[in-house]
Amino acid sequence: MFLIDDDASVRRALTRLITSAGHQVRPFASAREYLDSGPHGGGPACLVLDVRLPGLSGLDLQRELRTAKTPHPVIFITGHADVPMSVKAMKEGAVDFIPKPVRDEDLLRSIEQAMTRAERESAERAEIEALQDRAHRLTPREREVMALVVRGLLNKQIAFELGTAEKTVKVHRARVMQKMQVQSLAELVRVTEKIGLPPRPAS
Amino acid sequence: MSLATATGVNAADVERARRVLILSDQSSVMPGVSTVQRNAESVIRTALQWRVEFNAEYLDAGRYPQEKLSPLFLNYVREKYASHPPDLIVALCTVSFDLLAELAKTDFPSVPIVLMGLTEGEVSLEKFGPNVTGFIQRSDMLGTMELILKLQPEVRRIVVIGGTTPFDKAYLNRVREDARSLEGRVAVEFWTDRSLAELEKDVSSLDRDTAVFYTTIFRDSTGESFVPVEAAQRIVDRASVPVYGFFEGIVKVGAVGGSVIQFETIGKKVGEFAGRILQGGSANSNPLELHKDALPVFNWTALHRWGIDENRLPPGSVLEFRTPSAWEKYRWYLLAGLAIITFQTALIIGLFVQRSRFRKVERSLRESHNLIELASGAGHLGLWVRDLPSGEVWANRTLRTILGFKEEAVFQIDDLYGRIHPGDRDRALAAITAAAGNGQLFEFECRLSRPGGTERWVLVKGKGVLDSQGRLIRTQGVVVDKTASKQTELQADRQREELTHIQRISTMGELAASLAHELNQPLTAILSNAQAAQRFLLANPADMETLQEILRDIIEDNSRASEVIRRLRSLVRKEAHEYAALDLAGIVRNVMLLVQSDAVLHNVNVSLLCSQGPHHAWGDKVQLTQVVLNLLLNAFDSMKDIPADERRVVVRIEQNGPHRVKVTVSDRGHGLPGDRLEKIFEPFYTTKPDGMGMGLTISRSIIEAHGGRLWAENNPDGGATFNFTVRVDRRRTGRVGSQPLRELEKSDHLGQP
Numbered sequence: 028m029f030l031i032d033d034d035a036s037v038r039r040a041l042t043r044l045i046t047s048a049g050h051q052v053r054p055f056a057s058a059r060e061y062l063d064s065g066p067h068g069g070g071p072a073c074l075v076l077d078v079r080l081p082g083l084s085g086l087d088l089q090r091e092l093r094t095a096k097t098p099h100p101v102i103f104i105t106g107h108a109d110v111p112m113s114v115k116a117m118k119e120g121a122v123d124f125i126p127k128p129v130r131d132e133d134l135l136r137s138i139e140q141a142m143t144r145a146e147r148e149s150a151e152r153a154e155i156e157a158l159q160d161r162a163h164r165l166t167p168r169e170r171e172v173m174a175l176v177v178r179g180l181l182n183k184q185i186a187f188e189l190g191t192a193e194k195t196v197k198v199h200r201a202r203v204m205q206k207m208q209v210q211s212l213a214e215l216v217r218v219t220e221k222i223g224l225p226p227r228p229a230s
Numbered sequence: 231m232s233l234a235t236a237t238g239v240n241a242a243d244v245e246r247a248r249r250v251l252i253l254s255d256q257s258s259v260m261p262g263v264s265t266v267q268r269n270a271e272s273v274i275r276t277a278l279q280w281r282v283e284f285n286a287e288y289l290d291a292g293r294y295p296q297e298k299l300s301p302l303f304l305n306y307v308r309e310k311y312a313s314h315p316p317d318l319i320v321a322l323c324t325v326s327f328d329l330l331a332e333l334a335k336t337d338f339p340s341v342p343i344v345l346m347g348l349t350e351g352e353v354s355l356e357k358f359g360p361n362v363t364g365f366i367q368r369s370d371m372l373g374t375m376e377l378i379l380k381l382q383p384e385v386r387r388i389v390v391i392g393g394t395t396p397f398d399k400a401y402l403n404r405v406r407e408d409a410r411s412l413e414g415r416v417a418v419e420f421w422t423d424r425s426l427a428e429l430e431k432d433v434s435s436l437d438r439d440t441a442v443f444y445t446t447i448f449r450d451s452t453g454e455s456f457v458p459v460e461a462a463q464r465i466v467d468r469a470s471v472p473v474y475g476f477f478e479g480i481v482k483v484g485a486v487g488g489s490v491i492q493f494e495t496i497g498k499k500v501g502e503f504a505g506r507i508l509q510g511g512s513a514n515s516n517p518l519e520l521h522k523d524a525l526p527v528f529n530w531t532a533l534h535r536w537g538i539d540e541n542r543l544p545p546g547s548v549l550e551f552r553t554p555s556a557w558e559k560y561r562w563y564l565l566a567g568l569a570i571i572t573f574q575t576a577l578i579i580g581l582f583v584q585r586s587r588f589r590k591v592e593r594s595l596r597e598s599h600n601l602i603e604l605a606s607g608a609g610h611l612g613l614w615v616r617d618l619p620s621g622e623v624w625a626n627r628t629l630r631t632i633l634g635f636k637e638e639a640v641f642q643i644d645d646l647y648g649r650i651h652p653g654d655r656d657r658a659l660a661a662i663t664a665a666a667g668n669g670q671l672f673e674f675e676c677r678l679s680r681p682g683g684t685e686r687w688v689l690v691k692g693k694g695v696l697d698s699q700g701r702l703i704r705t706q707g708v709v710v711d712k713t714a715s716k717q718t719e720l721q722a723d724r725q726r727e728e729l730t731h732i733q734r735i736s737t738m739g740e741l742a743a744s745l746a747h748e749l750n751q752p753l754t755a756i757l758s759n760a761q762a763a764q765r766f767l768l769a770n771p772a773d774m775e776t777l778q779e780i781l782r783d784i785i786e787d788n789s790r791a792s793e794v795i796r797r798l799r800s801l802v803r804k805e806a807h808e809y810a811a812l813d814l815a816g817i818v819r820n821v822m823l824l825v826q827s828d829a830v831l832h833n834v835n836v837s838l839l840c841s842q843g844p845h846h847a848w849g850d851k852v853q854l855t856q857v858v859l860n861l862l863l864n865a866f867d868s869m870k871d872i873p874a875d876e877r878r879v880v881v882r883i884e885q886n887g888p889h890r891v892k893v894t895v896s897d898r899g900h901g902l903p904g905d906r907l908e909k910i911f912e913p914f915y916t917t918k919p920d921g922m923g924m925g926l927t928i929s930r931s932i933i934e935a936h937g938g939r940l941w942a943e944n945n946p947d948g949g950a951t952f953n954f955t956v957r958v959d960r961r962r963t964g965r966v967g968s969q970p971l972r973e974l975e976k977s978d979h980l981g982q983p
Contacts, residue, residue, distance in 0.1 A: 033830075034751045034755070036751070036752065036755040036783060036786070036787055036790070037751055037754050037755045037758070039755070039759075039783060040754070040755040040756075040757075040758035040759040040762065040780075040783065041754075041758050043758070043759065043762035043766075043776065043780065044758045044759075044761055044762040044765075046762075047762045047765035047766055047769075048765065079747070079830070079831065081830055081833075104754075106746070106747040106750040106751065106754070127750045127751075127753070127754040128750065128753045128754040128756075128757040128758070129754060129757065129758060130757075130761075131758070131761040131762075131765075
């Protein structure tokens with residue numbers, strides 16, 4: 028849990044409230060302070076953000092985090108709820124937009140939601156990373172074969188495309204299935220969808 | 231010279247001016263005192279061939295408690311006349327006999343004294359030493375009461391009104407004693423425990439079988455002081471039955487009359503005593519006399535008002551304010567006319583020669599007199615000239631109208647002073663005395679209270695004229711009736727205050743969003759802390775240390791919220807402006823706190839630079855706060871379109887000459903086109919879509935009301951600067967000059983990276 032609020036007293040109170048619900052909190056006085064102490068990747072986490080912050084505002088920070096590799100879910104708290112601002116925040120993917128003074132059940136419920144989401148997203152991120160690792164182990168030829176397999180081409184057609192023997196393709200295909208740890212063509216298609224197009228060789 | 235030789239005085243003594251010191255334990259604003267003094271002076275001057283120099287000191291014991299004042303008065307007179315002892319002391323005494331006796335005996339043992347004691351008590355002469363003569367003047371209370379019964383046989387009850395000072399009480403006691411002889415004829419009731427205001431009310435509903443006997447009121451039962459004749463005026467004005475009195479001033483204010491003691495006669499007698507001694511007579515050869523003379527004096531208008539038959543008046547009565555019949559009025563004119571015709575016939579030839587010259591002089595005199603009346607009348611200027619040696623006062627028609635005197639009324643300077651509102655009189659007389667004695671100009675504004683209770687505001691300007699020896703011989707001047715413009719001024723003041731208040735409220739509206747935030751922060755902290763505390767309490771064991779911290783924070787946040795509300799209230803509060811010494815830096819800092827969250831919202835950095843202070847301005851706190859607030863919010867507004875890291879406002883406070891402090895508010899906005907530098911101060915000029923356009927207009931009027939200036943200029947390096955100056959608090963003339971600016975305070979709430 029990261030908490031960013033420029034008001035020291037509010038920061039202290041919210042930290043206590045969130046701690047009392049059993050979460051671990053790291054408080055920051057500004058977006059800049061948070062970014063400078065990063066990166067905060069890795070485990071599941073969420074941010075409680077005051078919209079109105081000196082310097083980089085809460086919304087600016089949200090935008091910046093989305094382009095980073097680890098987009099933690101964001102809960103906004105605000106002293107003056109204004110509709111356009113809350114719509115914008117929600118569109119950018121905020122979990123919630125809570126007006127100050129904050130009621131504990133509202134905040135804690137949102138934090139639960141955000142943490143669930145963070146855990147899910149974190150798990151997904153971990154899975155993708157694992158799949159990408161596997162894809163990295165493919166040889167360039169295997170990668171080419173895999174790309175054509177998931178497009179639904181038969182071995183014969185692949186051999187023709189690559190100008191090689193059908194038998195060779197068959198070997199490559201078996202290696203791909205083995206390295207990517209999948210049992211069926213359908214499974215392979217799902218995996219490649221998850222990691223996007225097979226990355227180019229590391230070299 | 232032959233006279234001097236005859237009385238055995240040598241030549242050098244003739245040249246020397248005789249000094250007469252008049253000591254009165256009352257004040258010269260009491261018409262009785264001034265009448266006695268004037269007449270005494272006039273008799274002394276006529277009797278002597280030498281120059282006489284008069285000094286007068288007044289204790290004013292009738293109106294002010296004496297415990298502290300008496301010793302000061304003694305010391306003052308002692309010091310003042312130690313090196314120039316008088317040749318004669320005239321003591322006009324009503325209550326403080328001991329004090330005047332002590333002064334005379336210890337400090338001026340060889341100076342003869344003429345004592346005039348206006349008292350009902352016994353006076354022991356030994357206290358004054360051997361050199362004293364004079365007389366005690368008694369009142370004629372019984373005579374006055376007898377007159378009431380003679381004039382109004384239907385009267386069954388006499389209500390006696392008086393005050394609470396010892397002087398007042400002495401007269402009341404005399405009435406009480408004298409009333410015994412009237413027992414059975416009339417009931418005498420004493421109303422002495424009521425305030426003047428209550429008396430005014432109570433006398434307004436008396437039945438016709440009652441008459442009012444007004445003695446004196448120096449102080450009423452509430453402790454408020456009065457000039458007795460003015461209190462009498464108020465009683466006479468309200469009474470539903472005839473009012474009588476025992477001193478002559480009572481007749482002038484419209485009472486029916488009474489057997490009155492005559493201050494003019496008393497004054498002349500004092501003058502005769504004094505003249506005898508100054509011409510070489512001895513004081514101790516003349517023992518103290520007891521005078522009981524009083525004169526039945528009546529007000530003709532009042533007699534007619536109450537339908538009292540003139541035939542009932544005792545023989546020898548004096549009728550004042552009588553409107554004569556046509557024959558009476560013109561008889562002397564006709565007789566004089568006849569005499570002149572006869573005279574002219576006899577001298578016509580002789581006169582014929584000089585006629586043209588006479589005419590010319592006379593015409594030009596009349597013309598110049600008419601011209602003065604015309605010019606002063608057209609300009610609504612009241613003019614007066616007071617000739618001190620003769621005591622004569624000339625006033626033009628306009629002044630008589632302003633003061634509420636009849637056109638032909640003859641009056642003395644005290645009658646004129648008597649028209650000054652009692653609340654302003656001391657100040658006015660002090661201004662005249664201070665300046666006129668040096669031949670300087672004086673000027674003041676004061677209220678007049680005129681018969682009938684109408685109040686007017688006048689401006690008085692005048693000067694004293696000195697003779698070649700530096701003595702004041704004349705005062706003269708101009709009186710302008712300012713009632714109309716004063717009322718407009720007061721009204722305009724009220725309206726400006728109203729508008730200023732409205733503008734302040736509307737400014738608060740502009741700040742509302744950020745102030746809501748300002749309040750929301752502590753409220754958020756308090757709520758979250760309280761909820762966290764609830765949860766901590768459920769835990770087992772409860773974390774007492776954290777709970778204590780939480781409670782401390784809650785208390786702190788509560789005072790933070792109260793502080794916001796206090797700042798708000800200080801601006802919204804509507805109160806009449808109140809001038810005081812103010813710390814300008816404190817005001818600016820307060821406004822900076824007020825706009826702090828607005829500054830955060832607009833990403834503006836505000837700083838205060840203050841030259842070596844402290845800078846104490848003389849002004850109204852709420853209004854100056856309003857000006858600074860307006861200027862800061864305008865500065866924020868001017869920088870909406872420039873990059874956030876360039877938005878800076880600098881407030882400077884510095885000395886501006888020896889008598890002023892200057893405050894400047896500089897922004898980094900686009901500045902103002904040349905033609906707008908003045909236009910922005912016009913009413914309803916605004917660049918904000920929801921602005922009222924009154925902020926700068928009102929700010930300027932506030933600053934001008936503070937005797938300062940508010941103006942705008944463009945900075946050479948961009949942006950605009952608003953400057954205003956205010957007067958420094960005169961009582962704190964401290965370090966002044968152009969010390970280097972030092973950074974006093976910088977808002978750190980905006981840490982621009």
